[in-house]
Amino acid sequence: MYRSHSCGELRASNNNQEVVLSGWVQKVRDKGFVIWADLRDRYGITQLIFDEERTSKELLEQARSLGREFVIQIKGTVIERSSKNPNIATGDIEVLVKELKVLNKALVPPFTIEDKTDGGEDLRMKYRYLDIRRNPVKNNLIFRHKVAMEVRKFLSDEGFIEVETPYLIKSTPEGARDFVVPSRMNEGQFYALPQSPQTFKQLLMVGGMDKYFQIVKCFRDEDLRADRQPEFTQIDCEMAFVEQEDILNVFENLTKYLLKEVKGFEIENFPRMTYDDAMRTYGNDKPDIRFGMEFGELNEVAQHKEFGVFNDAELVVGIAVPGAATYTRKEIDALIDWVRRPQVGAKGMVYAKYNEDGSFKSSVDKFYDQEDLAKWAAATGAKPGDLICVLSGDANKTRSQLSALRMELAERLGLRNPEEFAPLWVIDFPLLELDEETGHYHAMHHPFTSPKPGQLELLDSDPGAVKANAYDLVLNGNEIGGGSIRIHDKDMQATMFKHLGFTPEEAKAQFGFLMDAFQYGAPPHGGLAFGLDRLVAILGGQETIRDFIAFPKNNSGRDVMIDAPAKIDNEQLKELHLKLDLKA
Amino acid sequence: MYRSHSCGELRASNNNQEVVLSGWVQKVRDKGFVIWADLRDRYGITQLIFDEERTSKELLEQARSLGREFVIQIKGTVIERSSKNPNIATGDIEVLVKELKVLNKALVPPFTIEDKTDGGEDLRMKYRYLDIRRNPVKNNLIFRHKVAMEVRKFLSDEGFIEVETPYLIKSTPEGARDFVVPSRMNEGQFYALPQSPQTFKQLLMVGGMDKYFQIVKCFRDEDLRADRQPEFTQIDCEMAFVEQEDILNVFENLTKYLLKEVKGFEIENFPRMTYDDAMRTYGNDKPDIRFGMEFGELNEVAQHKEFGVFNDAELVVGIAVPGAATYTRKEIDALIDWVRRPQVGAKGMVYAKYNEDGSFKSSVDKFYDQEDLAKWAAATGAKPGDLICVLSGDANKTRSQLSALRMELAERLGLRNPEEFAPLWVIDFPLLELDEETGHYHAMHHPFTSPKPGQLELLDSDPGAVKANAYDLVLNGNEIGGGSIRIHDKDMQATMFKHLGFTPEEAKAQFGFLMDAFQYGAPPHGGLAFGLDRLVAILGGQETIRDFIAFPKNNSGRDVMIDAPAKIDNEQLKELHLKLDLKA
Structure with missing residues (x-):
């Protein structure tokens, strides 16, 4: 047994108890006749004491040889501290050490493992496992876990079923670039990693699953702007037999629930604003209304x-x-x-x-x-x-x-008070957006979004004026979620693809399975997706998602800790029926 | 509002209530003067009634035109049934329809949407969204959700933190083949999809996360045997400052908890058996001891x-x-x-x-x-x-x-009673396994598994005899989980790589980051991973994982519904710095 208690657990009520603790040496203070060491684990810090009166010479020497971040196990007795430390939960006690075992030595870490570190971004990324030892990063990850657990609890209690959709799917030309995965067994063919489980969740609605959610990784091979990641996490949701109002209600409640559970913050107002009003009043479709x-x-x-x-x-x-x-x-x-x-x-x-x-x-x-x-x-x-x-x-x-x-x-x-939260629905988004470079319209949300009833005829005459049953959830000036009522009619979907510049053949090749599905009894449906990384960051009072991701990639899409991506063997390439085509 | 109640909700206590229901037409029975239709959604079936006395001619005609799997919305009055149906929860009532709206028509489905269907495996896979409408498949997916929720609840309550590890990592030659992902931004380089988050969870232990879990997709590009999938889901766990006993206790309790919560089954015995005994007594390292x-x-x-x-x-x-x-x-x-x-x-x-x-x-x-x-x-x-x-x-x-x-x-x-559950730990696995083809030893579990204390010296003299602190959790003759105490010492890890045939350069190139991490204060740690697909199938009383996966792939790794993998554009290949290298 490596420990009887964690390093955050002992209190005055444990006085005189024999305990076993394990953890990392945060620091050692050697006053000659007495040595204190702070022992740290995920749960807190406990002060260890060695002194000339009560500690053997050998043990004192051992204590003296401890370096920062050494992993040790100690046995000892809980004693009352002469001067208490009100700043830490274990501040009333210290442990008089009787035995000490070094479980693993440590090199001097490349930056200090303190709340305020001297390590720069690059160094912290390379040694992310050390960065995670620091309270701010560790607590962010624990906070993220808590948010995800509460999301699951709320949605599950509301009758949503978490269904895992596949990661190896098909590349589609619509939207951002896909990451692709060459198939060894299907020569010359590729899977794609999903940018979102959009079509699958719609098929689950056709399949009668009624209420679906998933907390799921998504992938986009985009040139990375600051604070974007090639892989990111979505809270993905879909409901059948609903109108926009039903969806807004559920996710308004989810937002209120989360703010209450993880921040103790009660929301009174949950305003709605049209896209046009938001642009007119704030110049922005994700206004900060704090x-x-x-x-x-x-x-x-x-x-x-x-x-x-x-x-x-x-x-x-x-x-x-x-x-x-x-x-x-x-x-x-x-x-x-x-x-x-x-x-x-x-x-x-x-x-x-x-x-x-x-x-x-x-x-x-x-x-x-x-x-x-x-x-x-x-x-x-x-x-x-x-x-x-x-x-x-x-x-x-x-x-x-x-x-x-x-x-x-x-x-x-x-x-912009990070401890204040002002959510807002922005509704009635335009269906289409003009690409000024190409002069073509493309889907503002995605090609499965339903135009507002009665606006379909505008598609020809004034495409930019067509509004969609599409909505974004905005929190403190950040879009944290967005969704729409979907098309569930094969003909309307075909019309939409036509307007987006697909030939019927292209539409069939890419999304034939979805249009086929619509012929077998598709219910009206809609949904939305939250960006979990962003949501957690904002709830955590910050705007940088990287601090809430355990192992983020840098702006070139590299994981500098494991040094990925990397070259692969020629043998691997050959098995995948591929050759490199590098610039000279 | 599409519905006031679900199709599984109405009881005799709702008599005379005006209700709105939406769903799929399961079947229509036309007796001339009276027409019954079964309306189905995820929650159940409600009988609709139209009759000559109380229903208008137009509505009767409309009812007559309904086909199987039409999506409809009705308004009507709940009435008591003359002959009750004790087989369904709503069997005491029916709904006298006053208005009917067809929300979407349906072609005749390619197989019957019944518990026992006439559809073969191939057809059901191609139209998986229709297969999911069938109770057996739908209930499996709901059951899977329930199991995953309970796993998360148990582990979270035990202090485990769910941390998302990256999907775009680095290819390693050890173990099965990786799926790789070409990088556009890093010319000539590739990510790999994880076969498991093994090294990341170990780094989280080095990072002081103490107790980690994740329900996570993993990927193996193997020739698919029956009932294997290229992407599969693991319940992945790791703990620091633990011995084997600590780990077995936690996951024994998880197993008991799950069996109780999802099956109402209480486990009394949770035996342990050495690998050698299992082989001698059952000829198998995953014996069914029911x-x-x-x-x-x-x-x-x-x-x-x-x-x-x-x-x-x-x-x-x-x-x-x-x-x-x-x-x-x-x-x-x-x-x-x-x-x-x-x-x-x-x-x-x-x-x-x-x-x-x-x-x-x-x-x-x-x-x-x-x-x-x-x-x-x-x-x-x-x-x-x-x-x-x-x-x-x-x-x-x-x-x-x-x-x-x-x-x-x-x-x-x-x-082999599917409603009886007999879990078993198989422990003391050999560290290494002889590859009879090559004559080389490779890691039976993986190269990070620790040999039993004092057995390291056997590595040279009798490698096959070295036992590891490795264990499998076996349920009803299936391995549903496995794990080990890991190496946490840089030198021992280097020795292990050497014995597995890595040159020091190869070891450094592939796993240098892990060995580096071990130098900065790695705690003793260990863990295990459950196969969620298999676990759910066995708890569900079946052994075929495909029935518990929403959108499985076939034995050639194809998704026949969306037709993936597929060819991609030359433009896409060029951006990825690749050329196809196809056989003539």
Whole structure:
């Protein structure tokens, strides 16, 4: 038996007990006549004591030879501490060591195993197993487990069945790039790893499974932007015989349940907003509504004056930044530089200070008098003390730029409180999205999404105007889930594929099995998928998913710890009927 | 709202209620003046009634036009049935339909959607979504969900943390063939799909996670024997600071818990048997101990007589088949033919009937008298009325043949009761196994398994004799789990790789990260993995895993429903830096 207790378990009530503990040496403090060592495991830290009076010379020497991260086992007696440590759960006691066994020595770790480490990102990734010993990473992984368990509990109690769908499926040209897996037994053919179990969950609905869920890995071979992973985890759900309202209700309840169970946070409001309203009010289809700064459109009040920049703009739009009227010229210039950065792309920014005394001071006082500016304040909801920031230009771009500014300012003003949670449904998404490069429309959600009833005829005349029964769940400015009511009619699905540029042959080759299935009695159905990585990160009060993944990959898709991907044997290639085709 | 109730919900207490139901038409019985239709969903079947007195003509016509598997929605009134059907939960009521809406028509399904279907295996696989509508398949999937939920609950309550390990890892030459995934971003390099998360779970132990589990897909590119799948699901577990005993205790309790929760079956005995004893007593390292027929070795009592076949044999061994002394000559000849089949491979079989009157009648009466045969009976534990079946030859082969015969006879005699569960630990497995083709030893479990303390020195002198701290959990004659105490010392791991034929360079290239990790304070650790597919099948009283997998692949590794694997575009190949290398 390696231990009688964990390192987080002993209390004053254990005084005088003989115990066996195992763990890692966090640190050793050698005061000559007495040596303390902190022994750590997943559950906590227990202080060990060796002293000249009560400890043999040999044992003292042994204690002295311990290095950081040595793995040891000790036997000893629990004693009361002379000076208690209220910062740790075991702070009332220490263990007077009688026997010590080194189970494994340790080299000096490449970074300190402390809550605040001196290790950089690269080093921490290479030695991820050491990084996981640190409380912040360890606790994130335990938190993730807890969230996943609660999700399963909630959905299972609601009658959902977790069904495992296959990982070796078929490559489809739609959407992002697939990872493929060459088949040895089926020469010249490939499986693909699923980007999502979309078609399978729909087939489960055709199969009468009624309520399905799965917490499942998905794969996308995309050029990795920051904080994307080639493999990621989805909470994937589907329900039969439902309308959008039924689905929103279930997952609204799931969200409330999770926030309550894992954060102790009670949600009162669960607003819904159309995609169009979200774009108009926040310039963004995943607005953070923990704070205001809603967009005020200023075309009516700011155009038709002498100011050409505004007059030429499709949209003039502003936000009121709370309490920022006191910004110095320098601070405002920095803000203007910020919106001009290529990542944001604004040409410039007009501002108006709404002073505490009720007067206005703007960068365009030449064109706008106090009365004009008062109208800006009314449109943006500004109060005395606020700074009104105004952008103008092409409507879509300007909204997107102002959204970036709004988020940046909220961050700077500390309005994005990670312990506050404000979920929101964004509904009525467009069915199709124009690809500006190719001029073609593609599915905004995916090709199985149902247009809203009665809008099918618009597909020909005004494809961009067709709205879908599609919805996103937004939490604190992040899309954490999205879904739709699906098409369950073969002919409508065929029409949709046609509009997305599939020939009938292509549609049949790729999705024939699904359209076949629709002929054998497909029920109305719909569902959604949550991104578990993101959900856990946001519930954990952070936005970086990598910190919530045990073994993440870097931005080149590499696992630097195991050094993957890697070359494989020629023998393996040959068995797979493949040759490398490398650039010279 | 598509329904107010499910089709399995209504009872006599709902009489006179107005309800809305949705589901599939199971069948329609048209008696002219009255039409009944069975409406089915996941939850059950509700009888609908239309009759001339209370139903409009139009509605009657509509009812008449319904085909099997049409998806419909109805509104109606719950009424008491004149003749109740005690076979279904809703058998006390029926619903008098007032409105009917066809949500989706259905072609005639290619096989009947009934518990006993007329569909063959191939057709059922191609239309798996229809097969899933059938109770036996649907209930298997729901049962699987329940087992997985209970496993998670038990392990989580025991302090295990479910950690997701990566799917895109590195190919290793050890063990079975990997499926590989070409990397687009890392030219000429490949990921591999995990055969198990073995090294990652060990790294989690190095990382202090203490107790890890995961229900996880694993992948093996093997030539598929019957009832193997290229992708399969493991319950993967690992614990730190444990000895074998700790692990056996936890998973013994898990097994008991599962049997109780999902089967209502209480386990009293949970025996342990060494590998050597299992081979000697049952000729098999996964014995079914629901019944006896233990092996009786007969060398002492059957050799050194005039019977040359036995005298020349390394091993003479028999079993007592209960109540089979009455087998006719024809039945016994059929048994002899059975053991001679190439799949079994025995040269012949000697038998002795132990008659109810206490006399013996054997096929070798020429060589053995009644007293001799009584010794056979004593050695095999035969009782009057039993048939003693004896095989002889090379010890290993003969044990294996007799094991096959024992299982076959138990099957025929109905001794393999699917509602009885007899778990067993087989322990002390050999560390290494001789590959008879190559003459090399390879790891019986895997190269990370620790030899038993003090046996390391045998590695050079007698590698086959080294025993490991390795164990299998056997249930009803099936290995459902296996594991070991792992090596946690870098030098011992290096020694092990050397003995397995790795050069130091190969060991470093493949598993350097693990040996590096061992230098930074690796705790003693061990674990095991259960095969979820098999576990669920056996708990479900069956042995075919395919029936418990939603979308299984066939023996060529194909998904015949979606038709995967399939060809991919040349464009895709080019992006992956690959060319096909097909046979002419």
